[in-house]
Amino acid sequence: MRGVAVGRQGGGTRLVSTLVHNDQRPGEARTGGNAPAGLPTAAGVAAVTVLTSLPVFLPGAANGLICAEFGWSSLRMGAILAVYWLASLAGAYLSKRAALPRVLERTLAIALTTTCVGLLTATAVPVAGLWLSSALGGAVYGYTQPHTNALLMRRCPPRLRALAFGLKQAAVPAATLLASGAMPLLAGPTGWRTAFIAAAVPCAAGAIVLARKGPTDAPAAVDRDRAAPLRADPYLLTLSCAGFFGAMVGNGLGGFLVLALTTKGASLSVASAVATAGAAFNIVVRLAAGWLTGRVPRAALGALTGLFLAGAAGTTLLSRPGLTLLTVGALLAYGGGWGWAGLLHYVIALPYPGREQRATAYSQMGVSLGAAAGPMLCGLLFTAVCPTAAWYALTAAGAAAAACVLVARTRIPPHPHGTSADVSGAASNTVRRP
Template sequence: MSSAGASPRTESRRPGPGSPTGSGRLVGGGALGGALGVPTMVLVTLVTVLSKGPLFLPGAVSDLLQRDLGLGPGGIGLIIALYWTGSTYGAYLSRRGAGGGVVERRIGVALLATATVLVVTAVWPLVGLWAGAVVGGLVYGYTQPHTNFLLVRRCAPRVQGVAFGIKQASIPLAVLFYSLAVPAIAVPAGWRPLFLVAGLLCAAQGGHLLTFTAARGTRSRARQAAERLTLDRQLFALAAAGACGAAVGNSLGGFLFSSLTHDGNSTLTASLLVSGGSVLAAVVRIVVGRRVDRSPTRPLRLLMLLFLLGAAGTALLTVPLLPAQLLGTLLAFGGGWGWAGLLHHTASAAYPGHEAAATAYTQMGVSIGGALGPLGFGLLITATGHTLAWWSMTALALAACLCLTRAGHSRLD
């Protein structure tokens, strides 16, 4: 057990904006937005969206890649698996957090690495697609605990739940962002310019972070704590729940559309259901965070409720009737994929002084689930069909609840 303290529920223990133990002063700290940490929320959201490029772009332009390179669904699936494998290792590397401008510099360098592989993909796609998946995933997994650290240290305690929700809500919105970029750039100009533009955006943000920290003259400070955070029972339970939940969520994103059309729904109906579910997942992440900020809700109970709703949703997806699939989609996305911000917020609050390390472990769990879930789902579809595959997701959502019941409540509630 770490020596990080006994209870996460005392807000005074968590460094607030501008505190001596925080990670640097806030931009515009005298204004209301700066005092709440709005600039940090914007920064973290941008980093999250940009670092998702190597994952979402190949899927968004999959038809063009198949026409130009012969890359079919199997290749896209391998890219996804490589991305999440890299993310697992990136989160593992980030277990030792750092304070001060070191965090921003590391994020800046990481974004420059993502920019490089995106440009390489545009120039040498047969190398860049695979290298980009691994490096892009590593960058994502590495930067997420660092951005979580910034949220805790720079956002006011009363808005940290919603800050984590906004950050995680940016992921489904990133899908929309990259999808809209296809008709705007890839269709008229080709997929290569789209990768170049994405690379330039990453380079611009990474360069800005490096320039900003250099201009402030921020020096490296001590790591978050002298002792390394050990993986105790509570943290393992959160990571395991995240792995199960991410397997469900990523399988929803990857296979729900094909499942709905397989059951006889039109392409338009399936598109509307998946789009609506994605938006709902983003909204739920923010609303749940706001709920935690404004009331003494116990996070473990709320997490279990979300996983149970997700389990009910995936069970309804086995029924080949549109009303059941409509309700199932909403429950599966809202509950089965709306927990992400709350999970990381709970881990960071439970281990004050070790926020980056704690969320590195939960990010490792999420990344493992992101890699193995869609892979297993696809294999089940091939072997048995969609029905058993969705029942397996129901079982995983219930397994996430079981993991949380084994966590104990000394830290997490």
């Protein structure tokens, strides 16, 4: 039996004690005797995240080609992209209320099959299919994100979990780079439909592989997890709000950075290079944040706060003139303002062993809502006011996200299972569990 210190400790210490003492969680699968699955699981989850992100990033990258073919406005394409994030919000809400399946891989197989069908429909009947692909893709993305979070917590060893979350979330900017690179390689010579078909093929292949997976979790533990309720508490709500404000920054940046740089005198090639460098830096930051947290658990919430503040500093610099300041601002905004995602889902899952899916469904709902609201707010301010107003609005959102994390530090659930009632009646400062 292990002791988990929870009584009069500070919030950060409680979070760390959960990480240190939960060496093996109920229902956590192992391979090869006592060796956790680890990196192969993280890599597989990252691949699924890339593929289920493509229904929003491929239309965004092919925006000009699609609009030119059908005579659509940018507003219409923006609405198609917004549908993805609103459907993601609905999917995360359903995930919060759903029981965790015994074989998580089969749920992911269904998600990849649905994504494949949506992408192929978009190529066959684009006028309706692009809307359908966005809606289906967003719904399965939002639904499966909490499931893959639970998979990482169950299959990865404690010291690897934060890095695994960083790798998973690094897959999102990797998907943007993949979609952007597919346009000149595939869409330019043969049309944008080729890129969609090429993306559908690995979705179908991945679905076949995952559908063949069998159960690996202990039945008793999984049944207990299915029955475990989880109500929103201040920790969940404040970090979900942090995800909302942070996603406003990240997705507003992704939609309007190139436009903002070109309106300030940068050429399209220079603006695209800055945006690409920012996306690459974003990947590095997400991985580095996970690695740091795995090595120094006490740095988790502090690093999360610092990333939000760095992003706010970056969006402030984007309101200033001069290519040098704009480039530095773009790197800070991308690295900090969008580099927090893996860390956020990790720290929100950590105090709720066995219920990580339902806990991270809250943060995913906040992220999805912010992802839809950010571009819409930026578009309104760019059009009705001025580009500078949009960057100041995103700066305020980044500062609000940091403030939410600071509040969350004082609201960490004191018990490893997230129910303070079990602690209030304890006679000592240590709660024992098998």
